Amino acid sequence: KKDIITLAIETSCDETSVAVLKNGREVLSNVISSQTDLHKKFGGVVPEVASRKHIESMNAIIQDALDKANITFDDIDNIGVTYGPGLVGALLVGVATAKALAFGKGIPLVGVNHIEGHICANFIEYKDLKPPFVCLVVSGGHTHLVYIKDYGEYEILGKTRDDAAGEAFDKVARALGLGYPGGPEIDKLAKIGDKDAIDFPRVYLDNDSYDFSFSGLKSAVLNYLNNNKQRGVEIKVEDVAASFQQAVIEVLAEKSIMAAKEKGSKIIAIAGGVAANEGLRALLKKRCEEEGLEFKYPSKILCTDNAAMIGCAAYYDFIKGYRADMTLNAVPNLKL
Ligand code: KG4
Ligand code: ZN
Numbered sequence: 001k002k003d004i005i006t007l008a009i010e011t012s013c014d015e016t017s018v019a020v021l022k023n024g025r026e027v028l029s030n031v032i033s034s035q036t037d038l039h040k041k042f043g044g045v046v047p048e049v050a051s052r053k054h055i056e057s058m059n060a061i062i063q064d065a066l067d068k069a070n071i072t073f074d075d076i077d078n079i080g081v082t083y084g085p086g087l088v089g090a091l092l093v094g095v096a097t098a099k100a101l102a103f104g105k106g107i108p109l110v111g112v113n114h115i116e117g118h119i120c121a122n123f124i125e126y127k128d129l130k131p132p133f134v135c136l137v138v139s140g141g142h143t144h145l146v147y148i149k150d151y152g153e154y155e156i157l158g159k160t161r162d163d164a165a166g167e168a169f170d171k172v173a174r175a176l177g178l179g180y181p182g183g184p185e186i187d188k189l190a191k192i193g194d195k196d197a198i199d200f201p202r203v204y205l206d207n208d209s210y211d212f213s214f215s216g217l218k219s220a221v222l223n224y225l226n227n228n229k230q231r232g233v234e235i236k237v238e239d240v241a242a243s244f245q246q247a248v249i250e251v252l253a254e255k256s257i258m259a260a261k262e263k264g265s266k267i268i269a270i271a272g273g274v275a276a277n278e279g280l281r282a283l284l285k286k287r288c289e290e291e292g293l294e295f296k297y298p299s300k301i302l303c304t305d306n307a308a309m310i311g312c313a314a315y316y317d318f319i320k321g322y323r324a325d326m327t328l329n330a331v332p333n334l335k336l
Contacts, residue, residue, distance in 0.1 A: 006318070007076045008311030011094035012086025012114045013140070014045045016057045019307035020069035024315030025124055028069035030308040033057050036181065043180050044170070051089030058097055073105050080314020083111040084334025085141065091330035099326055110314040111324040115142055115336045118271040120312035121302040129296060134260045136252060139272030140166035140181070144336065145210045145255060147263050151316040154336055157259050158210025165248060165274045168214040172221050172244050176237050186241045187277050193242030198224060200247040210255055217247055249280040253287050260293055269296040276303040
């Protein structure tokens, strides 16, 4: 049987990324062009700026991904593209590009859910990982606790009721005067700060709920900063970062463990930008060891947005027979 080559395109936010994969799990190239520097001066992603930059970069990045994989358009068996969730203008650039290529070259097209892509990063990292398992998806836009029953079959156990985990990191970082994106900055500072310095709230909601809530914690940090500023008390930024991060990751870790136990899953995987967090990785590693569970986490480049993970998800849909047609459109609030 011949190898299946997938070309994947990801433009849901501020990374323009194109990847080439062999048989879904082998990455031949994964070109990621980050627009972070462009958005930094605004303190966050400006949707219109992101769309325009995607258009400017797209053709060169496709060529780069083909060159690095040492293939041409004729070698491609299917094209996978993120069609949601994300910024509508940004998504449209990827979707329009993928449709044009699919139509022009007569290549089958597969639309991919971005959150599903994040989960699939684990299949690339661990070649023999198979469902079922529990996966915590934590990114700038999403916080989902998911039971992966089979390839492409998901049961959502819980999600955030307000801010996403990454959003909380970014907002607290901004209040602390750190750069954008804030997650990696807080992660760095947390290493030198005291995680027990400030007792920020751990929000578990109802005992048996797998939902999350981070907006109360965010407010608690803002109040702490305001109160101390007013009273002229010196604020140790690294202690705030460490204490805030600890409050987030403890809840993420404990709910994941609870979910794995209830589902009888021996494996917990993590995915999404916040899965790059060193504190979260260390805590879950320790807790999984204590609980006799296996812990899986993708390398950092596969945690944050990239097209390789989209290609992996597209591959599993493709071999199941899923095909998108030329009516494929961006769906900004697409659900898993
Ligand atoms: O998955 P991603 O690249 O984009 C979305 O789909 O949202 O995630 C970006 C988010 C941002 O909020 C960023 O601050 C956070 O992931 N992030 C981190 C770390 N690296 C990225 N959060 C905590 N610690 C990190 N090391
Ligand atoms: Zn993402």
